[in-house]
Amino acid sequence: MSEIKKSGSADVTPILEIRGLQKSFGELSVLKDISLSVDPGNVLSIIGPSGSGKSTLLRCASFLETANGGDILYDGKYAFKDGEYAGKAELNQFRTLFGMVFQNFNLFPHYSVMKNICEPPVLRGQDKEKVRARAEELLKKMGLEGKEDAYPYQLSGGQQQRVAIARALALEPEILYFDEPTSALDPELTGEVLKVIRQLADDHMTMVVVTHEMAFARAVSNRVIFMDGGFIIEEGHPEEVFGNPQQERTRRFLSNYTQ
Amino acid sequence: MSLTTMILKMSEGLGKTCAIFFLTLLFSLPLGMIVALLRMSRNKIISSVTRFFINILRGTPLMLQLLAVTYGPYYLFGISVSRNKLIPVVIAFAINYAAYFAEIYRGGIESIPAGQYEAAEVLGYSKTQTFLRIILPQVVKRIMPSVTNEVVTLVKDTSLAFTVSYQEMFTIGKQIANSQTSFVPFVVAGVFYYLFNLIVDRVMGLIEKRLNYYK
Numbered sequence: 001m002s003e004i005k006k007s008g009s010a011d012v013t014p015i016l017e018i019r020g021l022q023k024s025f026g027e028l029s030v031l032k033d034i035s036l037s038v039d040p041g042n043v044l045s046i047i048g049p050s051g052s053g054k055s056t057l058l059r060c061a062s063f064l065e066t067a068n069g070g071d072i073l074y075d076g077k078y079a080f081k082d083g084e085y086a087g088k089a090e091l092n093q094f095r096t097l098f099g100m101v102f103q104n105f106n107l108f109p110h111y112s113v114m115k116n117i118c119e120p121p122v123l124r125g126q127d128k129e130k131v132r133a134r135a136e137e138l139l140k141k142m143g144l145e146g147k148e149d150a151y152p153y154q155l156s157g158g159q160q161q162r163v164a165i166a167r168a169l170a171l172e173p174e175i176l177y178f179d180e181p182t183s184a185l186d187p188e189l190t191g192e193v194l195k196v197i198r199q200l201a202d203d204h205m206t207m208v209v210v211t212h213e214m215a216f217a218r219a220v221s222n223r224v225i226f227m228d229g230g231f232i233i234e235e236g237h238p239e240e241v242f243g244n245p246q247q248e249r250t251r252r253f254l255s256n257y258t259q
Numbered sequence: 260m261s262l263t264t265m266i267l268k269m270s271e272g273l274g275k276t277c278a279i280f281f282l283t284l285l286f287s288l289p290l291g292m293i294v295a296l297l298r299m300s301r302n303k304i305i306s307s308v309t310r311f312f313i314n315i316l317r318g319t320p321l322m323l324q325l326l327a328v329t330y331g332p333y334y335l336f337g338i339s340v341s342r343n344k345l346i347p348v349v350i351a352f353a354i355n356y357a358a359y360f361a362e363i364y365r366g367g368i369e370s371i372p373a374g375q376y377e378a379a380e381v382l383g384y385s386k387t388q389t390f391l392r393i394i395l396p397q398v399v400k401r402i403m404p405s406v407t408n409e410v411v412t413l414v415k416d417t418s419l420a421f422t423v424s425y426q427e428m429f430t431i432g433k434q435i436a437n438s439q440t441s442f443v444p445f446v447v448a449g450v451f452y453y454l455f456n457l458i459v460d461r462v463m464g465l466i467e468k469r470l471n472y473y474k
Contacts, residue, residue: 110396
C-alpha cells in the first residue's frame with residue numbers, strides 16, 4: 001500500500017467507527033471492549049485465533065448479531081448507541097452502506113449468477129438495465145465473463161466466492177466486509193479470490209477483512225488488528241504488527257504461521 | 260353381474276373420488292403452510308397449541324376424523340347431517356392432510372441454511388421477500404419427494420369415504436361386493452388406484468424434473 005492514513009484523524013469521518021463494543025452469548029462474553037475505526041479507502045485486517053471474536057465483530061457491525069453494549073457509527077451517524085439500535089427504517093438505511101462476503105459464499109442456489117447479482121439492487125428500485133450493465137462490468141472485473149447464466153453449483157468455490165463479491169459490490173456499498181472469505185477454499189482457489197480482493201484494495205475500496213491469510217493481510221491492509229479472547233491485543237501498521245509485534249500473545253500467535 | 264357392468268358402475272364414482280383428491284390438495288397444501296408457520300411461531304403458546312392439534316390429527320385415524328366431522332355436528336348440536344357429504348369429507352381430509360404437509364414444510368424450511376437468511380438480510384431483502392423469493396423455492400424442491408409420498412397416500416385414502424357412505428368409487432365397489440358376494444370389485448378398485456397413482460407418479464416426476472435446473 002502506498003500511503004498510510006492514520007485512523008481517527010480529525011479531518012476525515014471514518015466510514016465505520018466502533019466504540020467499546022460488547023457482545024455475549026448467554027454467559028459467554030465474546031467481545032469485551034472493542035473499539036476501532038475505518039477511514040475511507042482503507043483496508044483493515046483482523047487476525048487472531050479461532051473463537052477470538054473476529055467474526056462476531058463483523059456480524060455485529062452488519063447487524064446479523066445483536067450487540068449488548070457500546071456504539072456503532074456509520075459515516076459519523078449512530079446505528080447503535082449505548083446498547084440501543086436505531087429504528088428499523090434507519091437500520092435499513094445503514095444496511096445500504098455495507099456489503100458482506102461470507103465464508104460459505106451464501107449464494108442463492110436457485111438463481112443464476114446474473115440474478116444473484118441483479119436482484120438485490122433491482123428490488124431496491126434501481127433501473128434494471130443499468131443494474132445489468134453494472135453486473136456485466138463486475139463479472140468482467142471478477143474474471144467471470146460468460147458465467148452469467150451459470151448456476152452456483154456449476155462453479156468452483158473460488159468462482160462462487162467471486163460471484164458473491166460481485167453481488168455485494170453491485171449494491172455499491174461504502175464499505176465491504178469479508179468474513180474469512182477463503183477459509184472454505186483449497187489453496188489453489190484461495191489465490192484467485194485474494195487476487196480479486198487485492199484489486200479492490202488497489203481501487204481504494206474500503207474493506208474490513210477477517211482472515212487467516214497472514215501474507216495477504218500484511219500485503220494488502222493499511223492496518224491490522226490482532227484479537228484474542230474478545231479483546232484487541234495489538235493494532236497497527238501491518239509492518240509493525242507482523243514485523244515487530246509488541247505483545248507476547250501476538251508473537252506466539254504469529255509464530256504458528258512462520259514456516 | 261358382468262365384469263364390464265361392475266367397472267362401469269364403479270367408474271360412476273370416479274368423479275367423486277377425484278373431487279375428494281383434488282379438493283383436498285387444493286385446501287390442504289396452502290393450509291399446511293399456515294399451520295407450519297404457526298407451528299414455528301416464536302410465541303410459545305401459539306406453537307404448542309398448533310403442535311397439540313397436529314399431534315391429534317396425526318395420532319388418530321383419519322376414518323375416525325371423517326366420522327367426527329360428518330356426524331359430530333348432529334350428535335353435538337342436533338344439526339342434521341348435510342346431504343352433500345362431499346363437504347364434511349373434504350373438510351376432514353383437508354385438515355388431516357394439512358397436518359402432515361405442515362410437518363413436511365417445517366422440515367423443509369428448517370433445512371435451509373441460516374446463511375441464506377443472513378445473505379438476504381444483508382442484501383436488503385425484507386422478511387417477506389426473503390421467504391417468498393429465497394426460502395420457499397428451495398423448500399419446494401427439497402420437499403417434493405415427501406409431498407409425492409403424501410399425494411400417493413391420498414389417492415388410496417379417498418377410499419375411506421366409504422365410512423360415511425359417500426358414493427365414491429370404492430364405496431360403490433364395496434356395495435357391489437356385498438350384494439354380489441364377490442371379491443372382484445375390490446380387485447377392480449385396486450387396479451383403479453394403481454392406475455391413478457401411475458399418473459400421479461408421472462406428474463410429480465415431471466415437476467421434480469422441472470426443479471432440477473439447480474442443485
